Amino acid sequence: MTKSTILPLALSGLLALQPWLASAATWNQTSSFYGQDFYKWDFFNQTDPTNGLVRYLPLANAKYANLTYAEGNTFVMKVDTVEQALDGRQSIRISSPDSYSDGVYVLNVSHVPLGCSTWPAFWTVTENLDNWPVGGEIDIMENANDEFASNLVSLHTKSSCTIPSSISDQTGMVAYTNCSAYTPENTGCRVEMNGTSTPTWGTKLNMAGGGVIAMERAMGSTGSGVRVWYWANDQATLPSDLKSGSSSVDPSTWGTPAVHFDVADNCHSDFGPHKITFDITLCGDWAAQSYISSGCAATYGACSSQVAYNGSSYSEAYWEIQGLRVFATGGGNDNSAKSPNTHIATTSGSAKVSPFLVGLGTAILGLAAATLA
Ligand SMILES: *[C@@H]1O[C@H](CO)[C@@H](O)[C@H](O)[C@H]1NC(C)=O
Ligand SMILES: *[C@@H]1O[C@H](CO)[C@@H](O)[C@H](O)[C@H]1NC(C)=O
Ligand SMILES: *[C@@H]1O[C@H](CO)[C@@H](O)[C@H](O)[C@H]1NC(C)=O
Ligand SMILES: *[C@@H]1O[C@H](CO)[C@@H](O)[C@H](O)[C@H]1NC(C)=O
Ligand SMILES: *[C@@H]1O[C@H](CO)[C@@H](O)[C@H](O)[C@H]1NC(C)=O
Ligand SMILES: *[C@@H]1O[C@H](CO)[C@@H](O)[C@H](O)[C@H]1NC(C)=O
Ligand SMILES: *[C@@H]1O[C@H](CO)[C@@H](O)[C@H](O)[C@H]1NC(C)=O
Secondary structure (H helix, E strand, O other), rough: OHHHHHHHHHHHHHHHHOHHOOOOOEEEOOOEHHHHHHHEEEEOOOOOOOOOEEEEOHHHHHOOOOOOEEEEOOEEEEEEOOOOOOEEEEEEEEOOOEEEEEEEEEEEEEEOOOOOOOEEEEEEEOOOOHHHHOOOOEEEEEEOOOOOOEEEEEEEEEOEEEOOOOOOOOOOOOEOOEEOOOOOOOOOOEEEEEOOOOOOHHHHHHHHHOOEEEEEEOOOOOOEEEEEEEEEOOOOOOOOOHHOOOOOHHHHOOOOOOOOEOHHHHHHHOOOOOEEEEEEEEEEEOOOOOOOOOHHHHHHHOOOHHHHHHHHHOOOOEEEEEEEEEEEEEHHHOOOOOOOOOOOOOOOOOOOHHHHHHHHHHHHHHHHHHHHH
């Protein structure tokens, strides 16, 4: 029972008249993206910073190859299925033109990319990629080689921010507790969303028509840190404020989240303005390292051979998105982000990725991965 339910009727009526109190957890919608809106996102066209065997295509080339298309509210981005791809397989990585900080991010997804060698992600990451991990990273949907039956949610930070090994107010299970990007495997702190029967990844999710995933980032003094919920795409069970047409959301009504990283107090300064990103890389720093443990090597031999010679194995390697909404104002007066990094930035001032610096960063990560292999 919450405090408000035991308030005398008169007092609770009074509170209802005071929006600054009554709407403490409410966030208002500030942006939405459907179908062709994603053509206005930045199509990353440089070498994959995570060392994947992909060639990320500019928009025009991606459209020409029909690896991206939009139809109504639907937006699709795919890996090339041409049989041979000897210098890296064509794929897509896109980022939002604007940066966002605290808020609620709601994705309606009808298909997640699957298959051996794939390492897809829907994530938010510092707009200054050359300074990563300064500014941080929040991975909202991620998997590699489909090794995990459920979706993985992780944070990567500059400082050694940590989460407890057991978290009572979430349904997911903690896999790693240290969020630092400098741990040997750079796993970040990670929760596996395997505490419910609703599929959150894999063929089951795609067969069910996907679902809705919501991430709240609230780093203010009364913020809850990072929380993630997931619902099947079923209008009957979806909270009413997530149905299309609503313009505000109140996560306090959504029940126990799948993931709760209670990091607002200790780690708020690790999170700066973020770009929202979707990508599908192949092999690279994670999926190549776990190719054997995932069982993929038994089918295809080496990760690089699958990429080079087996285009037909990528028929399920695509994102199909039905819309993304961002609710970035509100969350309560006392919840304005307290991090010096967390102001809403505009596109114009954002840093461009320096391939040299990114290469340097990944060389360090690559070295760390190599010491494990
Ligand atoms: C590659 O990306 C950069 C940065 O977004 C952009 O300025 C450039 O036009 C892109 N190149 C092509 C060929 O689209
Ligand atoms: C692109 O691929 C989709 C899905 O296979 C198909 O429906 C569409 O007709 C294709 N578009 C073009 C221009 O080939
Ligand atoms: C759920 O995830 C946790 C953390 O990764 C893992 O230890 C556990 O084995 C998983 N449980 C099942 C049933 O997959
Ligand atoms: C987290 O990892 C970093 C980098 O390896 C390390 O410096 C730090 O001590 C770790 N934190 C904890 C609590 O183990
Ligand atoms: C998700 O997209 C599907 C297909 O467009 C739609 O039927 C459904 O209502 C959407 N769900 C939400 C919560 O917007
Ligand atoms: C591609 O992989 C499939 C298994 O998914 C296998 O049956 C087929 O022989 C492979 N093709 C080539 C050209 O290696
Ligand atoms: C959210 O929207 C409501 C209704 O339009 C409005 O009254 C309220 O002031 C908005 N709150 C913020 C923080 O923008």
